[in-house]
Amino acid sequence: MIAAVFPGQGSQKPGMGKELFDAYSSAREVFSDVHDATHIDIEALCFEADEETLRQTQNAQLALFTCGVAAFRALLEHCPSLRVHAMAGHSVGEYTALASAGIVSVQEGARLVQRRGDLMARSGSLRAGTMAAVLGLDRDVLEQSCSAASQSESVVVIANDNCPGQMVVSGDTAAVERLQKIASEKGAKRVILLNVSGAFHSPLMEDPATAMGEALKPEFFRDSRDVRVYSNVAADRVDGATAWPDLLEAQLRSPVRWTESVQNMIRDGVTVFVECGAGEVLSGLIRRIAKERGAGSGERGEGSAEIHTLSVYDSASLEQAVSAMSEFRVHA
DSSP states (O other), X not given: OEEEEEOOTTOOOTTTTHHHHHHOHHHHHHHHHHHHHHOOOHHHHHHHOOHHHHHSHXXXXXXXXHHHHHHHHHXXXXXXXXXXXXXXXXXXHHHHHHHHTTSSOHHHHHHHHHHHHHHHHTHHHHSOOEXXXXXXXXXXXXXXXXXXXXXXXXXXXXXXXXXXTEEEEEEOHHHHHHHXXXXXXXXXXXXXXXXXXXXXXXXXXXXXXXXXXXXXOGGGOOOOSSOEEEOTTTSSEEOSGXXXXXXXXXXXXXXXXXXXXXXXXXXXTOOEEEEESSOSHHHHHHHHHHHHHTOOBTOOOTTOOOBEEEEESSHHHHHHHHXXXXXXXXXX
């Protein structure tokens, strides 16, 4: 089985999507739909903006959404027989997965991502907070460290469980600073403060999440009979479109359970993960998760299928992905 996965903030880079835009009409249609929905010159943002401009939350999220859907559509245009069984996205990438699966339209997805990016960009002005990457610490030890660093007036929680040994914490600035010291004392290899505008995926996002919930109308979502989409909040597949508004609202104040999501896709029979949009960040995480599970990329764990990771972000990577899937005999 094949899964398409879509990256979140941090994977963006100047010039993203340009080659696929030039080569595939389906990719150009996505850019046109996003422009019509948001009235933003998305071509200029993705192709011409410098790194600092593209790093801004509202810009990064819309660019990643656009390029992710465009890459997936280009893949289907190149290989019409491709059957994708599952999808998931990391944080804002979840909107990309929903649009790619047809659960939400590209235009409505773009408007929702635009609203989400604006809310998250302004979140720090509502309640100041920050995030930090923690490397080399087990989840249970990090949870204990977060509890020890949290006090009545300031909290810190795990925001992203990306893969074994790589997690992100989020919360009030003072609590994150306390967590830095505690986690280092507990054996973390590194604790790195992130350049973000707020404490995403934490209880500090309650007000932005509520505002996002007002934009998430049930009528925007429709059922998909062909593709399973796995939720960050539930870490499992979601059956039926009616659950998505509540899940996407909760996502802003809840952790991204990426490790569990990938584990559950493998449990359900996924053996090939195709990362669409920008770079190979998720591919690296998936290889680490599969290795810990005993089914590493290029290896066969006891009782487990071999797991493969591929990426589609330009014409060359698309060609390589299609060729590899043909070798794996999973393209049809």
